Amino acid sequence: MPGWAEILIRSIVFLTILFLITKGLGKKQMSQLDTFQYITGIVIGGIVAIHVSDVTANVAYGILALAVWFFIPFAVEFMALKSKRFRNFVQGKGTVLIQNGKIMEDNMKKERFTTDELLEELRNNNVFKASDVEFAVLEPTGQVNVLPKKENQPITPKILGQKVSPEKEPQTVIMDGKALLEPLANASLNTNWLETELDKMNVSIENVFLGQVDSDGQLTVDLYDDQLTVPEPTEKPLLLATMKKCQADLELFALATESQESKQLYQQNSERMQQAIDKITPYLQ
Template identity: 45%
Template sequence: MPDWLEVALRTLMAVVILFVLTRLLGKRQVSQLSLFEYITGISIGNLAAYLSLDTDSNWVIGVVALAVWVSVSLGMEFLQLKSKKARDLLDGKARVIIQNGKILEENMKKERITSDELLEMLRMKNAFNLSQVEFAIMDTSGELNVLLKKEYLPITPSDIKLPVNAEHFSMAVIMDGKVMENSLKQVGLNRNWLDAKLDQLGTSLDKIYFAQVDSQNKLYLDPYEDSLKAH
């Protein structure tokens, strides 16, 4: 077999195996990965590359190595599900950075974050004034979560005892220019309603890239010409 063909077949096999194993490991954003999961991801990627390009080695060895890494990672995840101590050991613990409006410098040192980094993370949470912050905690993912002092919290309908209607999940009814018949049924509508609505708005299906219906049957349209409408 020519080398180029063997590499192509090995790469295709590595992609399939890597996809299956990654699905087994579940879905997490990069910021949510623990240190061990991060190392596992890098190692699995390197092994997949080795499996693709090292034509002198037996491909079975690469598959075994991938399987071992994934098995260990899955074992760690199940252990974390069962044991709080295991979660604390592998992921660490959340740490309070600001309490009762006071910065805890010792905890900042333990998390190895500077004052500039703290202010930047607060700004990312729309907390531009430190005096308005009541509580801030650094989660195990490395994200800072912030609670503003009560007088700076936004007013909600419950604060002024304002009755509100229940809000339901908005449903896409046109996607990539195609009508989603099942989605229309789920919100109690049909194709006739959609066609009538489009006709009422002076447009047609061939001009619409995306459309969504909310819980009040309000139709949001995104035409191909990139002008936004909500009706």
């Protein structure tokens, strides 16, 4: 067999095996690597490179070596799940770099982490002053995670004491001009509803590059033609405006009538409507 043909076959064989090994080791292997995963990746890459490029190398030995380096990480991960002590030994532990707003110089020296590297990592976390940080830890993967001080954290509705509507993940119901039935079913919708919403926008499904439905059942679309614009959904603002108009009409009727009984009835319903508006406003804004 010609050398080029053998290298081609070896490449396909080892690529397939490497793909299966990566799938078998799981998604964690694809994320930032800890020490053992880093070593495993280097060794597996070296085995594949040698047995693909060297036609004198025995393919069976290469496959055997890959099998060994598949089962070793698999066994290590299994044991790490069972024992925290073993997990700390293999994967390592995080090292605190900043605690209570104070830089831990001894820990930085231990990890051979320079001040410039610390500042760089803080900037990667959108922090430009070390004094703004309450806590920072160097993870076993080499990533630095930062907790800003309370006064430097982003303002959230919880801090302001405001209620917000619960939100689920959006469902992609149109992709490349075609309706996706499973996401529609997940959102408790159907193709008839989708066609009705597209008709409201005066858009055909073939012209839609991407369409998504949020947790409130509102459809937003992106068209193939970037020159065309589609109006934003207006259902929630219209509902809120309608409720406010009803409340205002009730107050007007209460002022217009001369019957005390009717006036009291209008005022009571106006107050109830205002209470409903106050409760539902966070969900409609």
